[in-house]
Amino acid sequence: MATSPATGLPRWEADPILIVEHLFMRFGGLIAVNDLSFKVGRGDITALIGPNGAGKTTVFNCITGFYKPSEGRLILAHGRAPTPGEIAEVTRIGERSLVGRDAGVFLLERMPDYLVSGEAKVARTFQNIRLFTGMTVLENLMVAQHNALMVASGYSLKGLFGLPSWTKAQRAATEKATYWLDKVGLTDRADDPAGDLPYGAQRRLEIARAMCSEPILLCLDEPAAGLNPRESLELNTLLRAIRAEHGTSILLIEHDMSVVMEISDHVVVLDYGTKISDGSPEAVKNDPRVIAAYLGVDEDAVEEVEAELHIEHSATGAIS
Amino acid sequence: MAVQTAETAAPAATNPVLGPAFKDALIAGLIALGLFGPLIGFETIIIDGALGLAYRPSLLAIMVGIIFFGRLLLNLTIWSPNRKPSTHTGPTFFDRAGTRMGPGVKPALLAFAVLFPAIAVFSQGGLNESRYLIDLGILILTYVMLGWGLNIVVGLAGLLDLGYVAFYAVGAYTYALLATSAPINDFFAGLFGATFWANWAFWFCLPMAGIFAGVWGMILGFPVLRLRGDYLAIVTLAFGEIIRLVLINWVDFTNGGAGIASIPRATFFGIPFNAGPDGFAALFGLPFSPMHRIVFLYFVILALALLTAFVTVRLRRLPVGRAWEALREDEIACRSLGINTTTTKLSAFATGAMFGGFAGCFFAVRAGFVSPESFTFDVSAMILAIVVLGGMGSQIGVAVAAAVMMGGMEMLRNLGFLRQIFGNDFDPSLYRMLIFGFAMVAIMIWKPRGLVSTRDPTIFLKERKAVSGDLVKEGHG
Numbered sequence: 001m002a003t004s005p006a007t008g009l010p011r012w013e014a015d016p017i018l019i020v021e022h023l024f025m026r027f028g029g030l031i032a033v034n035d036l037s038f039k040v041g042r043g044d045i046t047a048l049i050g051p052n053g054a055g056k057t058t059v060f061n062c063i064t065g066f067y068k069p070s071e072g073r074l075i076l077a078h079g080r081a082p083t084p085g086e087i088a089e090v091t092r093i094g095e096r097s098l099v100g101r102d103a104g105v106f107l108l109e110r111m112p113d114y115l116v117s118g119e120a121k122v123a124r125t126f127q128n129i130r131l132f133t134g135m136t137v138l139e140n141l142m143v144a145q146h147n148a149l150m151v152a153s154g155y156s157l158k159g160l161f162g163l164p165s166w167t168k169a170q171r172a173a174t175e176k177a178t179y180w181l182d183k184v185g186l187t188d189r190a191d192d193p194a195g196d197l198p199y200g201a202q203r204r205l206e207i208a209r210a211m212c213s214e215p216i217l218l219c220l221d222e223p224a225a226g227l228n229p230r231e232s233l234e235l236n237t238l239l240r241a242i243r244a245e246h247g248t249s250i251l252l253i254e255h256d257m258s259v260v261m262e263i264s265d266h267v268v269v270l271d272y273g274t275k276i277s278d279g280s281p282e283a284v285k286n287d288p289r290v291i292a293a294y295l296g297v298d299e300d301a302v303e304e305v306e307a308e309l310h311i312e313h314s315a316t317g318a319i320s
Numbered sequence: 321m322a323v324q325t326a327e328t329a330a331p332a333a334t335n336p337v338l339g340p341a342f343k344d345a346l347i348a349g350l351i352a353l354g355l356f357g358p359l360i361g362f363e364t365i366i367i368d369g370a371l372g373l374a375y376r377p378s379l380l381a382i383m384v385g386i387i388f389f390g391r392l393l394l395n396l397t398i399w400s401p402n403r404k405p406s407t408h409t410g411p412t413f414f415d416r417a418g419t420r421m422g423p424g425v426k427p428a429l430l431a432f433a434v435l436f437p438a439i440a441v442f443s444q445g446g447l448n449e450s451r452y453l454i455d456l457g458i459l460i461l462t463y464v465m466l467g468w469g470l471n472i473v474v475g476l477a478g479l480l481d482l483g484y485v486a487f488y489a490v491g492a493y494t495y496a497l498l499a500t501s502a503p504i505n506d507f508f509a510g511l512f513g514a515t516f517w518a519n520w521a522f523w524f525c526l527p528m529a530g531i532f533a534g535v536w537g538m539i540l541g542f543p544v545l546r547l548r549g550d551y552l553a554i555v556t557l558a559f560g561e562i563i564r565l566v567l568i569n570w571v572d573f574t575n576g577g578a579g580i581a582s583i584p585r586a587t588f589f590g591i592p593f594n595a596g597p598d599g600f601a602a603l604f605g606l607p608f609s610p611m612h613r614i615v616f617l618y619f620v621i622l623a624l625a626l627l628t629a630f631v632t633v634r635l636r637r638l639p640v641g642r643a644w645e646a647l648r649e650d651e652i653a654c655r656s657l658g659i660n661t662t663t664t665k666l667s668a669f670a671t672g673a674m675f676g677g678f679a680g681c682f683f684a685v686r687a688g689f690v691s692p693e694s695f696t697f698d699v700s701a702m703i704l705a706i707v708v709l710g711g712m713g714s715q716i717g718v719a720v721a722a723a724v725m726m727g728g729m730e731m732l733r734n735l736g737f738l739r740q741i742f743g744n745d746f747d748p749s750l751y752r753m754l755i756f757g758f759a760m761v762a763i764m765i766w767k768p769r770g771l772v773s774t775r776d777p778t779i780f781l782k783e784r785k786a787v788s789g790d791l792v793k794e795g796h797g
Contacts, residue, residue: 064656118658126656132649134792135642136777136785142639143646144657149639159638160631178781190781195791213657 010280012041012266015081017217017249018063023072025058025273032058034273036072040217040266042081045243045250047260047281050270051293056253057127059270060221063251064124065113072109076120078216079103118147123215125206127222127253133195137186137205140194141177144212149173180208184238200231204238211242218242220252224259232256236263261285269293337402341395349388356383426716433461433622437615447611454611456730458618458686462679464722465625467706468715469675472632474704475713476641477668478648478795479545480553483560484703487673489567489695490536491529491680496580496690497573498525518584519592522685526678533677534670541669545662560700567692579691586617586685617686624682628675629715635671637778644668645713645778648795709763711770712794720771729756 016039025033032055040046048056061067063074075087082105090098090105097106097119106120116122132140142149152169153159159166181187184204189197194205203223210218223239224232236259242248254260260267260281267284269277271293277284284290361380365372432439440453466488473481498504499521508517540559547555567574574580585593593600593613600616601608635641643664646654654661684690702725710721732752739746767773773789 066652066655113655114658114660117656118660124656126653130650130653130656132646132653134649134775134787135645136780136787138779138781139642139645139777142779143642143654143659146639146643146646146657146659150643153638153640156635156638156640160634162634174779174781187781191777191783191785193787193791209657 010041010266011044012039012046015042016040017042017077018251019073019075019077019087020059020063021073021075023059023062023074024070025055025062025067026070032273033062033069036270036273036275038268038275038278040249040251042077042249043243043247044265045239045252045263046266046268047264048251048253048268048270049255049260050276054270055273056270057221058273060124060219060251060253063108063116064122064219065108065111065116069109074108076106076108076122076217077103078106078121117213117215121214121216122219123210123213123217124219125203125210125221125223127225129199129202129206131194131202131206131209133193135194136191137181137194137197138174138177138190140205140209141180141212142173144209145173145176147213177212180212183211183241184208200227203227203231203235207238207242211246211248215248217249217251220250220254222253222255224254224256227256229258232259235259239263337396337400341392341400344395345388345392348391349384352384352387353380356380429716429719430626437618447609447615451611451614454614454618456727458614458621459730460723460726461618461621461625462683462686463703463706463726464719465621465628465679465682466676466703467710467718467722468625468628468632469672469679470703471672471707471710471713471715471718472635472644472675473668473672474707474795475711475718476632476636476648477644477665478712478793479665479668480549480556480795481669481672482553482557482697482700482704483540483563484556484672484676485695485697485700486540486560486563487533487537487676488680488683488699489563489692490533490673491677491682492684492690492694493567493574493580493680494529494532494677495522495525495681495684496583498528499584499684500580500582515592519587519590521584522586522681523589526681529681530674530677533680534674536677537670537673538666541666545665545669557697557700560695560697564692564695567695574692577692579689579693581689583684583688583690585688586613586620588616617682621682621686624678628678629719631671631675633715640664640667642778649793705760709760709770711772711789713775713792714770714772717770717772728759732756 018040020036020038020040023033023036024031034055036055036059048059050056058067062069062072073091075082078099080103082103086098086103086105090107095107096110096115097104099105108116108120108122111120117124132143135143149169150156152173153166154163178187178190181190184201184207186197186201186205186208189201194202197205203226207218207220207223210220220239224235227235239250239252240263243250252264264281267277267279267281268275269284269287269290271289276289276293277287279287357380360383361376363374363376365374436457437450437454440450440457441447444450444453466484469487470481470484473479473484499517505517508520540556544552544555544559568577570576587593588600591598591600591603593610593616595601595608599608600606600612606612632641636645643654643659644667646657646659647661647664647668651661654664683694687694706721706725707718709725710717710719729752732755763771769789774786775789775792776786777784
């Protein structure tokens with residue numbers, strides 16, 4: 001369990017990179033996410049798990065700006081954990097973010113999707129892979145560096161005349177792309193169209209593409225879906241390497257428990273849009289509510305368990 | 321599966337192919353008889369001022385015969401169950417030819433385009449005689465340029481724009497209105513002499529036409545670009561019509577449907593093409609010929625078209641161009657990578673519109689007259705057809721398609737030889753659009769992704785490999 005040496009608190013309490021507070025997402029009458037609060041630790045690999053339809057992808061879409069949450073606050077902290085005063089300040093002044101010299105506070109629910117990625121530096125992958133299939137593998141990685149290259153190309157003016165500063169920036173971007181190609185083992189296929197790659201390679205390329213945008217938080221939506229055991233193992237190694245070498249925090253949705261239990265420092269369990277468990281992998285694995293949600297038990301058993309845990313029925317049964 | 325059963329069954333039956341083929345052809349013939357009977361079999365004629373009916377059994381028999389025997393022939397050859405289906409994936413003949421000739425085609429076409437006026441003069445035996453060919457060259461190059469401009473929007477960014485003619489119109493009217501403006505003329509007359517504005521208007525208005533059209537592209541694009549696919553196509557179509565209707569109805573400003581006439585002609589960088597002592601011919605010691613201006617216009621549009629191509633090729637290799645193509649491939653993925661899709665779409669729309677504006681300015685200076693009649697939906701449809709036919713996103717494909725479409729349309733005017741077959745009553749020009757339509761259908765069957773369907777990658781690590789058209793998406797607007 002990842003604990004902060006100074007306080008003894010788990011890292012997600014001591015130094016959170018993302019704080020989700022009272023997140024609600026309603027689609028008409030359907031409540032997909034119901035009063036969800038959790039924290040993601042800086043440098044942690046956090047897994048968001050839950051049965052199908054629990055609202056995991058909806059939470060992802062809220063964090064990455066693809067959905068506007070119905071209610072709630074999503075705080076992303078650059079540099080260090082924000083103080084409550086800073087959070088209150090940026091909330092009060094109505095700005096999207098408050099960026100200081102060593103730290104920045106971003107309120108993701110106020111930002112459109114492209115700024116969540118471009119400014120707040122939260123990158124994501126998709127459950128159904130979304131590569132630019134008609135572009136080559138290398139081009140995919142160059143598109144991911146769009147914002148940096150756009151500035152380097154003088155918003156196309158410098159690039160149009162082929163000024164040396166632009167050529168240099170382009171070369172640097174290519175080098176970065178090659179670095180990531182090497183990391184995911186796709187260097188040999190750099191000039192092939194992304195759509196020609198096998199499934200597992202496409203998954204890896206999507207992660208490499210997300211990493212090319214230099215995120216501080218990488219959100220992976222079922223990265224191991226459709227991978228064979230060997231590829232899952234390679235994925236674990238890749239994610240660990242990303243965390244170790246780039247300090248990127250990772251938030252992932254995953255059904256493959258071998259991946260979740262193996263690599264995550266912190267697991268949050270959702271069921272029917274509500275958080276039912278939150279803690280280290282061991283703690284979550286043994287949580288009777290998680291077992292009940294995953295394996296399914298009859299109503300009496302749920303009540304028994306709840307009685308045992310002294311939980312009021314309304315807390316978990318909000319929708320069910 | 322079906323092919324296999326047919327093959328194994330073949331030896332058993334007496335003639336398993338001819339029987340069904342004959343039956344199928346007979347049914348097709350009967351259907352043709354039923355359809356053509358009333359359509360071709362009867363003809364209304366006027367007999368002594370009254371409407372009468374004539375019968376054409378022989379023509380009907382010929383038509384039904386064509387259907388019957390044609391169908392039979394196809395059943396026995398191409399559609400024959402014994403024929404092994406040729407399934408070939410990967411690059412087609414055209415693509416392979418394209419890659420092999422690729423490096424040579426572009427310089428060859430460029431050389432041909434540059435030398436075209438000389439070729440025209442020599443082949444026609446004189447400057448004045450070559451006018452038709454050079455005019456045709458100018459027309460083709462105008463459409464090449466428009467095609468390249470629209471290619472940015474449709475081919476690269478994947479936004480279906482059916483109202484491209486609006487920007488052509490904005491460019492043309494920018495030049496027409498500014499060049500004929502009395503206050504501007506008076507202002508420059510006071511500073512540089514009476515003929516200054518008439519001589520220099522084109523060179524001042526050319527960049528302005530591009531800028532205005534680009535700005536219009538942004539203004540129109542802003543509300544429109546939230547829409548996707550069919551909705552975007554319909555709204556752009558409407559905007560194209562709105563511009564034309566405004567040009568017709570705002571009579572005070574645009575002179576309405578009567579158009580704007582006597583627009584100053586193009587000059588050789590301030591030197592007019594006239595017979596006077598200060599004219600181009602006198603200054604260069606040439607005998608005066610009205611063709612000088614036409615040849616000069618040819619080179620102006622060639623330069624403008626090449627500028628369009630150069631800028632487009634350059635932009636494709638810049639982040640903005642890659643973002644356009646990424647947008648065509650997957651808009652949601654673009655947003656997840658921090659690309660502002662609104663500004664990216666607007667930049668594509670404005671860049672495409674700018675080149676449309678340049679072309680419009682050229683159109684006005686060539687014709688010397690603009691009216692809303694020139695900017696109908698037909699022009700938009702024609703340019704879009706050129707882009708789709710050429711292969712979306714391909715420069716060379718669009719150029720070839722423009723030459724084929726515009727040149728082909730012109731050549732179909734000269735179908736006089738058909739008179740020798742069908743007799744003097746036959747009017748070949750009436751069949752122009754029919755033949756053209758057949759050609760379009762044929763190309764869409766055999767080359768559904770256009771003449772050049774492969775995509776050229778913008779950057780490569782070790783080896784430049786063309787991306788098969790099957791993987792490239794068309795965009796969803």
